[in-house]
Amino acid sequence: MINQEVIFLSIITLSLLSLLFLLLLYLLTRKFYDIKKRRKIENYKNKIYPKVLSIIAEGDLVRGISFEKKVLKQKAIEELLSKYVKILEGEEEKKRLSELATLWLEDYYRKRLKSKRWSQRMNALYHIEDFHMVKLIDDVVLLSSKKNITHQETIHILRILASFQFSGLKDLLPNQYHYLSRYDYRSILTRLEHGLFDQFVLTFHKSPTPFKYAILDVISVKRAKEYCVFTENVFSTYQGELKLRALKALAEIGYVKDIEPCLEMLHSSKWQERMVAAKLIGSIKEEKGIPRLIELLHDQTWWVRSQAGQSIRQFPNGKAILQKVLETSKDAYARDMAWDWLHKGV
Incomplete structure (x- = not known):
């Protein structure tokens, strides 16, 4: 009986070791493949980046780049353009980058928008927006009508359509x-x-x-x-x-x-309305509101007091008003707030 248990445990152990070995072999093979793929992408990026930069920066003709629509090369182009799109500021340069993306990646993203994999569809949407690929707007609209898309995809589709002024x-x-x-x-x-x-x-x-x-x-x-x-x-x-x-x-x-309806809001029973009204009085520097702003420095709500102090400070004579409150008010909270805004930025 003991011998049978030992044999059984030995078989299980060998089976587990075999599975672990196969898993390790798979991971090593996958890692080797990923490294090889990454090396190819980086080599291609290094090969074409001077020409791509010249096209974007100076408007050179799109020639001298032998571009085959293979996935690894398209991935390299995508990574290269993604790098540039983050640092470009000029409208002409952005336009050229968009034209390059459309020339080289239009079909690439069109296929990915039809993919069953969520990650590929989302990745395509992000890059279509970043590269401003307006030619794909019909494909983006078509995706919006699909039943299997997620809420996240829906929102991003609508953002793209808004960005493209659809x-x-x-x-x-x-x-x-x-x-x-x-x-x-x-x-x-x-x-x-x-x-x-x-x-x-x-x-x-x-x-x-x-x-x-x-x-x-x-x-x-x-x-x-x-x-x-x-x-x-x-x-x-x-x-x-x-x-x-x-x-x-x-x-x-x-x-x-x-201004009159806004001045009335300074007396609202709701502290949020008093606070926002105080902000408005400060932003437009309406002197009619100053007496009430001084009263609001004594408000029971801290947010209202703080906004009243900030608004008073925005007036040309705001510091003098706050100084007077600091020296004459019997309310400790009002004095503290006046002191705070007198010393803001000092």
Whole structure:
């Protein structure tokens, strides 16, 4: 009985050792193949990079590069162009790089957009955007209609279409993608140029709430003064979070046509509204708001006090006002805040 157990254990041990040996052999073979592949890619990059750099930087004719559409060579081209796209600043250079990418990698990415592998599709999307390969816009739109794509792919597709100023986005986004979050919408809308963004502003009142938030956020981030009248209209028409976001946008823009409704917000029962209104008064340097800003230095909410101090500091005589509060106020919190903003940046 003992001999049988020993034989059985010996067989299992030998089997495991054999499997481990085969696994090690596979890993070594794979490692050797990867090293060989990497060496080929690097050798090809070293061979062509002077010519590629000359084409991008100086606009030389695309000749002298014998380019076969083989995967390893296409990978080398991709890596080389990815390196340059991160450091280029001139529009002409970016345009030439985009033309090279289209010439050499268009078919390469078109195939990968049709791949069943998520990683290949995402990789293709990232490079299509980086290289601004507008010729592949129809293929990107086609991918958006596939049922098996992930949420991450969907968002990146919409960002690409926005970056390429795809006119169909004005119908595609609100009709087929009305379920997206404010963050998703904002990441898409920030890529739009003025003309296409206008189309979404025109449909603001019919849009879902997260979409409205995103539009106001974009106006705020871009400090788009051309939408000041629109933003004031939203501020006066809506309540709650939309009113607050419109006020934030006006504070970032730094301009309002009618200051009186904004001055009223300094007396709001909601601390967030008092804070943002205080920011607006400081950004436009509206002297009518100074007495109330001084009162807000005594507010029960730290954020309101801090913003009031910052806004006062933005006025030409702001330091003198803060100094007076520091010397005369009986409120320790107000004095502390006045002292803080007097010494900011000192």
